[in-house]
Amino acid sequence: MAGFTSNLSAQKHDYTWLFSEQYITSNDWGEASRLDFNSSPPVISAPDSVQMIFGGTNFTMSNAEGGLIFYTNGCEIHNARHQLMENGDGINPGDVHDHQCDESQYSPGYTVPTQGALxxxxxxxxxIFYLFHIRSAYDPILGAPYGALIQLLYTVVDSAQNEGNGSVVEKNMSA
Known part of the structure; x- marks a missing residue:
C-alpha cells in the first residue's frame, strides 16, 4: 500500500465574529461585540470602532490564520480597520436596500433574510473571497421587507488591494 501525504491544514476563516444589538440610542451606534476564537477560551470584547448594526444579515470573514478581514450587514462591507471597504457600499441594491441601509437615519442593515450572507x-x-448575499423584496403597503427572496448575488473581495485594506472588485453579480 502506497503512503498518503497531504498538505491539508486547518483554516480559521470563521474565527472572528462580529455582532451587535439591533437598535441605536441617542443617534449613536449600538454596541457591537467581537467573539474571537483564536484563543481558548474565546475572548469576548466590545470594539469601539465598529459602526455597523447587524439586523439580520451578518457575516464576518477571517483569513486562514483567524485574523479579521471584512464583515457585512447586507448593506455594505467594512474592512478589518472598521472602515467602509473600497467599493464596499451598495450591495443588495433595490427597495430593501433603499429603506434599510440609509445611514442618515436608523439603519438596521438587511433584516430579511436572517443570515443572508456567506x-x-x-x-x-x-x-480572493466570494461573498454570496440574498436580495429580498420590499412590500410598499406594509413598509417593510418580506420573505420573498428575489435573487442570489455574489460580490468578489480582494483583501490584498488598497494597501491590504481590501477592495470590492466585482459587486452584485448574478449567481
Missing part, C-alpha cells in the same frame, strides 16, 4: 475563499487564491 463568504468563501477562492480555492488556491488566498486573497
Amino acid at each position: 463568504a468563501l475563499p477562492k480555492p488556491n487564491t488566498p486573497n
Whole structure:
C-alpha cells in the first residue's frame, strides 16, 4: 500500500465574529461585540470602532490564520480597520436596500433574510473571497421587507488591494 501525504491544514476563516444589538440610542451606534476564537477560551470584547448594526444579515470573514478581514450587514462591507471597504457600499441594491441601509437615519442593515450572507475563499487564491448575499423584496403597503427572496448575488473581495485594506472588485453579480 502506497503512503498518503497531504498538505491539508486547518483554516480559521470563521474565527472572528462580529455582532451587535439591533437598535441605536441617542443617534449613536449600538454596541457591537467581537467573539474571537483564536484563543481558548474565546475572548469576548466590545470594539469601539465598529459602526455597523447587524439586523439580520451578518457575516464576518477571517483569513486562514483567524485574523479579521471584512464583515457585512447586507448593506455594505467594512474592512478589518472598521472602515467602509473600497467599493464596499451598495450591495443588495433595490427597495430593501433603499429603506434599510440609509445611514442618515436608523439603519438596521438587511433584516430579511436572517443570515443572508456567506463568504468563501477562492480555492488556491488566498486573497480572493466570494461573498454570496440574498436580495429580498420590499412590500410598499406594509413598509417593510418580506420573505420573498428575489435573487442570489455574489460580490468578489480582494483583501490584498488598497494597501491590504481590501477592495470590492466585482459587486452584485448574478449567481
